[in-house]
Amino acid sequence: MNGIGWYGALVALEFGLAVVTVVALLWIKAPYGRYQRRGWGPTVSGRVGWVVMESPAVVVFTAVFLSGAHRAQLVPLVLLGLWLCHYVYRAFVYPVLMRPGSRMPLLIVALAMAFNVLNATVNAWWVAEVGGYADSWLRDPRFLAGAALFLAGLVVHARSDRTLRLLRSPGETGYRIPYGGGFRWVSSPNYAGEIVQWFGWALATWSPAGLAFAVYTTANLAPRAIDHHAWYRERFPDYPPDRRALVPHLL
Numbered sequence: 001m002n003g004i005g006w007y008g009a010l011v012a013l014e015f016g017l018a019v020v021t022v023v024a025l026l027w028i029k030a031p032y033g034r035y036q037r038r039g040w041g042p043t044v045s046g047r048v049g050w051v052v053m054e055s056p057a058v059v060v061f062t063a064v065f066l067s068g069a070h071r072a073q074l075v076p077l078v079l080l081g082l083w084l085c086h087y088v089y090r091a092f093v094y095p096v097l098m099r100p101g102s103r104m105p106l107l108i109v110a111l112a113m114a115f116n117v118l119n120a121t122v123n124a125w126w127v128a129e130v131g132g133y134a135d136s137w138l139r140d141p142r143f144l145a146g147a148a149l150f151l152a153g154l155v156v157h158a159r160s161d162r163t164l165r166l167l168r169s170p171g172e173t174g175y176r177i178p179y180g181g182g183f184r185w186v187s188s189p190n191y192a193g194e195i196v197q198w199f200g201w202a203l204a205t206w207s208p209a210g211l212a213f214a215v216y217t218t219a220n221l222a223p224r225a226i227d228h229h230a231w232y233r234e235r236f237p238d239y240p241p242d243r244r245a246l247v248p249h250l251l
């Protein structure tokens with residue numbers, strides 16, 4: 001198989017993983033956070049887990065990007081900037097800000113890490129090697145709309161992460177009903193923002209790799225958002241009745 005053949009196979013693998021993930025999550029709640037339970041092997045601190053599983057998205061993306069033929073061109077550099085905005089936050093800022101004390105199974109960390117290596121590789125290789133963008137791409141409506149969606153999604157999910165973090169005082173581990181911002185409409189605006197963000201990336205890069213990641217993110221987070229919504233409704237009799245799981249007024 002030539003280079004493009006291998007590349008296409010890796011992107012197809014990512015679409016395949018999205019299907020496997022959504023089917024698995026219809027049966028099994030990913031065992032971290034409120035669904036953490038025995039029987040999933042050794043655990044590590046949540047902070048360490050987030051850094052270890054998300055940092056390959058920074059390191060691998062940057063390394064693959066730097067080996068691409070178009071690494072010094074304007075559009076790839078702008079796309080690198082967008083990617084790093086998200087992943088420096090997710091891999092290094094989010095874990096430092098999160099409340100200490102949580103744990104997650106090593107298995108989750110290993111699976112997420114492997115996914116991030118695959119995903120960072122196919123996206124960086126597209127951006128710096130396969131995509132072949134002219135500078136005029138920065139004026140293309142697909143780039144402009146995609147970048148706007150990306151940044152709007154990033155703001156929504158980072159703000160929602162903050163709202164959730166502030167629900168607990170230091171040392172507290174329980175759960176409360178979140179209010180304000182995107183929580184006025186849905187139970188998981190953090191997930192909604194993240195999904196919008198990666199569809200924005202798919203549009204801004206106009207790439208199969210970007211689309212594969214957006215589809216995978218939806219496959220991973222939509223079932224969890226539905227589970228979170230049902231979980232809140234079961235535990236909080238005063239849970240806002242008009243709030244939906246993930247999509248305002250619809251789902």
Ligand code: NDP
Pocket residue numbers: 032033034098099102157161164165167168173174175176177178190191194216217220221
């Ligand atoms: P959750 O919403 O399950 O939890 C986020 C944090 O907020 C956790 O520390 C959690 O504590 C705390 N929290 C949640 N709800 C409450 C509440 N009602 N009261 C008090 N504290 C609460 O998100 P995830 O941990 O699943 O994900 C974190 C981020 O990572 C999200 O922004 C998500 O979009 C992103 N992500 C992206 C993925 C992708 O495929 N691109 C995959 C997974 C996550 P605790 O841990 O104790 O429950």
